[in-house]
Amino acid sequence: MRNFLILFSFIGFISTHAISQDSQLKSYALVGGMLIDGYEAPAVHNAVVLVSGNRIIAAGPAHEVTIPDGTPIIDTRGKTIMPGLIDMHMHLDLIGHGDYDQYYTLLGGTRRLAEVMPIAAKHMMRAGVTTGVDLGSPFDILAVREQIRAGEIPGPRLTISGPWITRIKLDGVPDSYQIVINSPTEAAAKTLELIEQGSDIIKIWLGLTLEDMKAVVNAAHSKGVKVHAHLYKVPAMEKAIEAGVDVLQHVGSAKMPPYPAALLHKIAEDRIPVVQTVAHRIWVYPASIENPSRLDNPELEADIPADIYANMQRSFKNIRALSYFKDTPDEIRHSTINARQFIDANAYMGVGTDAASPLNFHTEAMWREMSALVDSGMTPARVITAATKSGAEILGKGGELGTIEAGKLADIIIIDGDPLFDINALKYVAVTIKDGRVWFNKKYTTDALTALGTAF
Ligand SMILES: [Zn+2]
Numbered sequence: 001m002r003n004f005l006i007l008f009s010f011i012g013f014i015s016t017h018a019i020s021q022d023s024q025l026k027s028y029a030l031v032g033g034m035l036i037d038g039y040e041a042p043a044v045h046n047a048v049v050l051v052s053g054n055r056i057i058a059a060g061p062a063h064e065v066t067i068p069d070g071t072p073i074i075d076t077r078g079k080t081i082m083p084g085l086i087d088m089h090m091h092l093d094l095i096g097h098g099d100y101d102q103y104y105t106l107l108g109g110t111r112r113l114a115e116v117m118p119i120a121a122k123h124m125m126r127a128g129v130t131t132g133v134d135l136g137s138p139f140d141i142l143a144v145r146e147q148i149r150a151g152e153i154p155g156p157r158l159t160i161s162g163p164w165i166t167r168i169k170l171d172g173v174p175d176s177y178q179i180v181i182n183s184p185t186e187a188a189a190k191t192l193e194l195i196e197q198g199s200d201i202i203k204i205w206l207g208l209t210l211e212d213m214k215a216v217v218n219a220a221h222s223k224g225v226k227v228h229a230h231l232y233k234v235p236a237m238e239k240a241i242e243a244g245v246d247v248l249q250h251v252g253s254a255k256m257p258p259y260p261a262a263l264l265h266k267i268a269e270d271r272i273p274v275v276q277t278v279a280h281r282i283w284v285y286p287a288s289i290e291n292p293s294r295l296d297n298p299e300l301e302a303d304i305p306a307d308i309y310a311n312m313q314r315s316f317k318n319i320r321a322l323s324y325f326k327d328t329p330d331e332i333r334h335s336t337i338n339a340r341q342f343i344d345a346n347a348y349m350g351v352g353t354d355a356a357s358p359l360n361f362h363t364e365a366m367w368r369e370m371s372a373l374v375d376s377g378m379t380p381a382r383v384i385t386a387a388t389k390s391g392a393e394i395l396g397k398g399g400e401l402g403t404i405e406a407g408k409l410a411d412i413i414i415i416d417g418d419p420l421f422d423i424n425a426l427k428y429v430a431v432t433i434k435d436g437r438v439w440f441n442k443k444y445t446t447d448a449l450t451a452l453g454t455a456f
Pocket of ligand 1: 091
């Protein structure tokens with residue numbers, strides 16, 4: 001049996017800690033809910049999680065955790081306490097507009113990124129996403145990350161790729177999003193430049209040769225940086241694996257015939273992390289055809305500048321005609337088969353959404369992706385572990401994030417419902433705690449939450 005209760009020198013920890021912490025960071029206890037700790041283990045009922053400053057001090061069944069006198073209590077009875085979600089593939093510059101060309105025109109290229117990125121950051125936190133991997137944006141994102149880190153705006157911890165490396169320039173996307181290379185030597189040089197400028201990881205995209213990929217991987221690994229590849233097709237996956245790419249992004253969501261068993265076996269056996277991103281077209285598109293009213297949402301309208309919101313709504317007028325979804329009916333035909341192959345092969349998986357691609361709002365993207373993975377054969381417990389513990393490990397942050405246990409950073413969400421019974425309960429995020437700081441949905445306001453945190 002795992003040891004839930006590691007109460008390490010509690011008093012000393014607080015007294016030294018309190019001095020270095022922001023005055024908004026307090027001690028408190030989450031009491032009475034069901035705890036899913038991230039380990040794909042049975043939940044703990046009537047649990048207590050103790051937080052002090054930005055750390056978890058103790059977590060376990062109520063009878064094993066002593067709550068120090070005077071500790072403020074957040075009542076979590078009837079709710080689920082679980083680790084903050086980790087979106088392993090997202091885009092902070094996007095908010096779900098239907099047409100990329102129109103969107104970037106509207107933003108004046110990158111001119112209004114500082115306006116939209118904080119909206120995406122807030123929406124992610126509302127959806128319980130406390131860590132996000134941004135796979136492709138200009139370095140404008142660094143300033144927004146600083147605002148988040150300073151506590152000026154709500155937002156997830158961000159791991160960023162900066163601009164992607166490609167041989168084929170994408171039209172309609174501003175130049176500062178992409179680094180076009182023409183040789184392996186150039187690929188290596190640009191990789192080092194990106195790391196110098198602030199890339200935490202490297203994203204490779206279109207048309208790279210095996211030699212290009214090897215050059216990027218060697219350069220990145222020389223700096224301890226991982227390479228994520230955007231891939232759908234089998235030959236590209238084989239090439240990336242041969243080149244030593246660290247994370248395979250998008251695989252499992254293509255309109256492909258079944259993936260070869262030998263390839264799946266290798267991916268599983270070598271524990272090459274896979275992020276499927278299955279929902280963003282295949283589940284989100286039919287959901288929007290069936291229920292177009294999801295697209296005109298007061299929660300989005302309240303945050304998004306009026307001209308952008310109006311333009312977005314115009315882009316949703318005929319979603320069947322959007323170029324982003326031109327292959328989606330074909331993709332849907334094989335979708336659960338493709339996704340299920342990776343699941344059945346026992347591939348090592350993180351969860352990514354590609355939000356906020358068209359119609360795929362940050363406010364909903366994670367629960368939709370997790371729900372799609374359950375539809376495709378994962379148990380809710382397994383998909384929760386993939387979206388928390390595994391994501392943290394893939395980022396090399398498994399020692400600090402991804403589970404609820406003593407000593408870890410306090411990234412915790414409280415869900416109004418039981419996601420083990422129905423994964424869609426993840427749409428009801430009542431409280432998002434990041435780094436110990438409490439943010440809560442106004443619908444769930446209580447005196448304790450008001451005293452400890454910020455409504456958003
Ligand atoms: Zn993407």
